[in-house]
Amino acid sequence: MRKRPAGTPLLRQEWSDLLFMHWAVPAELLQPHLPPRLQIDTHDGMAWLAIVPFRMSDVRTRFTPPVPGASEFLELNVRTYVHLDGVPGVWFFSLDATNPLAVWVARTVFNLPYLRATMHxxxxTAQLRQFRAKRTHPGVAPAAFRATWNIMAPLPPAEPGSLAFFLTERYCLYTSNKAQTKLYRGRIAHAPWPLFTANVLHYESSLIESQDLPTPAGTPLLHAGGPVSVELWPMQRV
Structure with missing residues (x-):
């Protein structure tokens, strides 16, 4: 899946200042929230639920320069890991973003569950990040997020088969229409993630609970990541 797909990417962008917050959860907790054909992906028998805040920048199509005012924004997603016919990928329960145009395009063109939010x-310092968000999208469950974390020591590249590889090295995403009768897969390409250890100094969130999922137990597994330059291909029905 790390191999760059054939054809022409639709979008290019850079992802930076990421915090991966992962909780191990029973697969049967998440499977009912997926479209019928998708299966939860597990590592050592456990599924994983994540919250990922980050900065998206230099957003543009392959043939156009970045659009001022629309090429950089913050994003915050709740996700898990799935597979279809042996192809691993990411399933997003929600994607909050600060850019109204990006939210509209993602919802309309890509069937992705983007939601409008205010974020900062x-x-x-070079190592310290402070992130806060509040969902403002009409007609959906309210949610908020706040975290402060330190980026610590660099980690070696994630090796295939390792938990870090399972959680971060994902090169496609899945989505569906609202009725969950149609399923789509989109490919992405980027260099392997630069990963770092991280230390969360403060954290509070209602994002997972807004998806009618229980609050995960225990301390999350943490990784800081980025930056990476990313190419995204059009969604294809599968």
Whole structure:
């Protein structure tokens, strides 16, 4: 899946200042929330639920320069890991973003569950990140998120078969129409993630609970990541 797909990518962008917050959960907790054909992907028998805040920048199509005011914004997603016919990928329960145009395009063109939100990220030092978000999308469950974390030591590249590889090295995403009768897969390409250890100093969130999922137990597994330059291909029905 790391191999760059054939054809022409639709979009290019950069992802930076990521925090991967992962909780191990029973697969049977998440499977009922997926379209019928998708299967939860597991590592050592456990599924994983994640919250990922980050900065998206230099967003543009392959043939156009970045659009001022629309090429950089913050994003915050709730996700799990799935597979279809042996192809691993990501399933997003929600994707909150600060850019109304990006939210509209993602919902309309890609069937992705993007939601409007206000967000702020501060970088008091080279290692410290402060992120806060509040969902403002009409007609959906309210949610908020706040976290402060330190980026610590660099990690070696994730090796195939390792938990870090399972959680971060995902090169396609899945989505469906609202009735979950049609399923789509989109490919992405980027260099392997630069990963770092991380330390969360403060965290509070209602994002997972807004998806009618129980609050995961225990301390999350943490990785900081980025930056990576990303190419995205059009969604294909599968």
């Amino acid at each position: 990220m501060e970088r008091p």
